[in-house]
Amino acid sequence: MAKYLMLKHYRGAPAARNDVMMDRWTPEEVTAHIQYMNDFADRLRESGEFVGENALSPEGLWVQYDGEGKPPVTDGPFAETKDLIAGWMIIDVDTPQRAIELAGELSAAPGKDGEPIHEWLEVRPLYGEPSLIED
Amino acid sequence: MPSTGADEPRLRRLTPEVLTVLVRRGADFAAAEDAVQDALLEAWRSWGTEPPRDPKGWLVTVAWRRYLDATRSEIARRRREDLVDAEPEAGPAAGTDDTLHLYFLCAHPALTPSSAVALTLRAVGGLTTRQIADAYLVPEATMAQRISRAKRTVSEVRMDRPGDVARVLRTLYLVFNEGYSGDVDLAAEAIRLTRQLAAAIDDPEVSGLLALMLLHHARRPARTAADGTLVPLAEQDRSRWDTGAIAEGVAILQLALSRDRLGEFQAQAAIAALHADAPSTGETDWVQVVEWYDELVALTDSPVVRLNRAVAVGEADGPRAGLAALADLDPSLPRFQAVAAHLHERDGDLARAATLYVEAAARASSTAERDHLTKQAARLT
Numbered sequence: 016m017a018k019y020l021m022l023k024h025y026r027g028a029p030a031a032r033n034d035v036m037m038d039r040w041t042p043e044e045v046t047a048h049i050q051y052m053n054d055f056a057d058r059l060r061e062s063g064e065f066v067g068e069n070a071l072s073p074e075g076l077w078v079q080y081d082g083e084g085k086p087p088v089t090d091g092p093f094a095e096t097k098d099l100i101a102g103w104m105i106i107d108v109d110t111p112q113r114a115i116e117l118a119g120e121l122s123a124a125p126g127k128d129g130e131p132i133h134e135w136l137e138v139r140p141l142y143g144e145p146s147l148i149e150d
Numbered sequence: 151m152p153s154t155g156a157d158e159p160r161l162r163r164l165t166p167e168v169l170t171v172l173v174r175r176g177a178d179f180a181a182a183e184d185a186v187q188d189a190l191l192e193a194w195r196s197w198g199t200e201p202p203r204d205p206k207g208w209l210v211t212v213a214w215r216r217y218l219d220a221t222r223s224e225i226a227r228r229r230r231e232d233l234v235d236a237e238p239e240a241g242p243a244a245g246t247d248d249t250l251h252l253y254f255l256c257a258h259p260a261l262t263p264s265s266a267v268a269l270t271l272r273a274v275g276g277l278t279t280r281q282i283a284d285a286y287l288v289p290e291a292t293m294a295q296r297i298s299r300a301k302r303t304v305s306e307v308r309m310d311r312p313g314d315v316a317r318v319l320r321t322l323y324l325v326f327n328e329g330y331s332g333d334v335d336l337a338a339e340a341i342r343l344t345r346q347l348a349a350a351i352d353d354p355e356v357s358g359l360l361a362l363m364l365l366h367h368a369r370r371p372a373r374t375a376a377d378g379t380l381v382p383l384a385e386q387d388r389s390r391w392d393t394g395a396i397a398e399g400v401a402i403l404q405l406a407l408s409r410d411r412l413g414e415f416q417a418q419a420a421i422a423a424l425h426a427d428a429p430s431t432g433e434t435d436w437v438q439v440v441e442w443y444d445e446l447v448a449l450t451d452s453p454v455v456r457l458n459r460a461v462a463v464g465e466a467d468g469p470r471a472g473l474a475a476l477a478d479l480d481p482s483l484p485r486f487q488a489v490a491a492h493l494h495e496r497d498g499d500l501a502r503a504a505t506l507y508v509e510a511a512a513r514a515s516s517t518a519e520r521d522h523l524t525k526q527a528a529r530l531t
Contacts, residue, residue, distance in 0.1 A: 016264040016286070016324075017515075063265070063296025066288050107288050109262045145380055145516040146327045147337055148366050150421055150458060 018066060018107050019114040021121060022137035025073055027098025032133035033126045040127050051124045059106060059117070068104035105141070114138055157201065159342075161193055161209075165276030166346075168209045170248035177217050179255065180301035183273050185220060189213035190276060249274075250350045254313020257321040258304045265300035266321045267328075272297055274346075275339055285334045318347065319359050319415060326363050337367055348402075357406035358416030364399030365422035368392040380518040384431040396426045417446045436466035453483050461489055469497035487513060488523060495530065504530035 037045060059065035076091035093099065104121070108114050118136045126132035165186060172182035189212040193205070202208040256270040268286075271277045277285075283293035326340035344360045372386040381387075403419045421442045428434035443459035446452075456479055464472020472493040479486065491506035507527035514520035 016267075018287075060292060061295055063292050063299055065292050107264070107286070107292070109264050140515070142517045142520070143515055144328060145518045147370075148327050148362070148418070149383060150425060
């Protein structure tokens with residue numbers, strides 16, 4: 016059993032096959048996309064593999080410590096070139112193969128013309144606990 | 151966990167017995183298991199400082215009532231009335247065989263490892279869904295689904311056929327090895343469940359697993375430094391090992407080995423016992439450790455075992471021999487770089503060792519392991 020983070024990107028991932036920005040979809044296409052995402056999460060809840068998810072606003076700032084007694088420095092909005100994460104989902108699965116299978120399913124979410132987006136998702140293992148049996 | 155005076159471990163020990171009483175009265179496993187869980191929660195709520203004189207009878211009565219309530223439907227009514235007519239009363243005490251069948255059911259081959267673990271902890275261990283969810287850091291709803299799916303999967307399985315002990319042991323091993331996160335001490339729970347299993351079945355491998363758990367559990371106080379960092383075996387303060395657990399583990403292992411039916415858990419426990427016996431890494435009987443690894447390789451042919459064997463060979467016959475033992479193994483194995491780094495360091499090739507420690511840190515599967523390996527690399531550069 017291990018947990019994996021799946022990351023969706025607004026920018027910074029390799030180009031999707033059906034690479035049309037959401038603001039150029041029809042309202043029905045947007046609805047279908049959201050429905051697919053919700054159904055996907057529901058299936059994982061039902062299978063007992065769901066841990067958490069959230070979509071992220073593209074808005075945000077860089078923040079940095081600026082020394083004792085000074086307020087943090089901020090910089091923003093983000094430059095157009097920044098790799099930008101759109102959302103995350105954490106799953107808890109029995110095998111790495113299962114994590115890949117699920118990411119593949121999520122990448123098939125419909126976009127423009129109701130066709131799968133084929134977007135690239137980032138899949139990252141989370142650190143777990145060190146095992147107790149060590150020799 | 152509701153904090154009442156109810157003695158939680160004692161209550162949980164009764165779980166499999168109460169469950170088997172319900173199943174023998176004709177309740178289906180999934181519904182009976184839900185009813186027992188309800189009864190346990192009710193006990194925690196209402197017992198306070200004064201538990202009833204007959205806790206098991208109380209639990210059976212409440213669980214049975216819950217079961218009947220839950221199955222109240224048009225279709226179930228006739229069946230329920232038949233069951234009521236059959237008169238529940240105390241019934242014969244659930245024997246060890248019943249408990250054993252529960253273990254088999256919860257580790258059924260149709261279940262994935264994570265489902266088997268969850269179902270075992272609930273139906274045999276008597277933990278609540280919330281406790282199990284906390285221990286595995288998933289939402290309670292997710293764990294509830296995992297458990298109810300597992301119950302559906304095994305619902306058609308009859309409980310009167312012997313199951314696969316190896317699968318039960320594998321499941322308990324997973325519970326133990328996961329360690330301890332959240333409020334529930336999973337390692338201690340795994341020991342309790344393995345002990346209970348050892349009482350129900352005569353099998354040297356069950357004893358082997360119990361010994362293995364006790365011997366590793368004994369090191370636990372020395373395994374983490376005050377700041378929470380991981381202390382590897384070679385650097386542990388062995389005076390902090392739990393000598394009581396070691397003595398018990400060794401005694402159980404000796405008895406198991408005398409049966410002359412060796413299996414992988416006995417062999418693993420034998421290795422742990424050799425470590426437990428040694429005042430330091432330098433004084434460990436590494437030649438015997440290697441011999442036990444040879445037994446393990448013969449039993450399992452697992453690449454992970456071969457990797458650990460290379461470490462022991464390095465100690466017994468020097469780092470060059472260890473590196474030679476490593477040569478045939480696949481570098482994509484977990485911890486391969488960590489082992490290679492250690493052997494190269496002992497062989498005096500510090501630059502190579504440092505590079506390998508960095509690679510090993512990047513491949514670690516826990517932050518504790520990553521931090522330890524990063525410090526090893528930093529020490530050499």
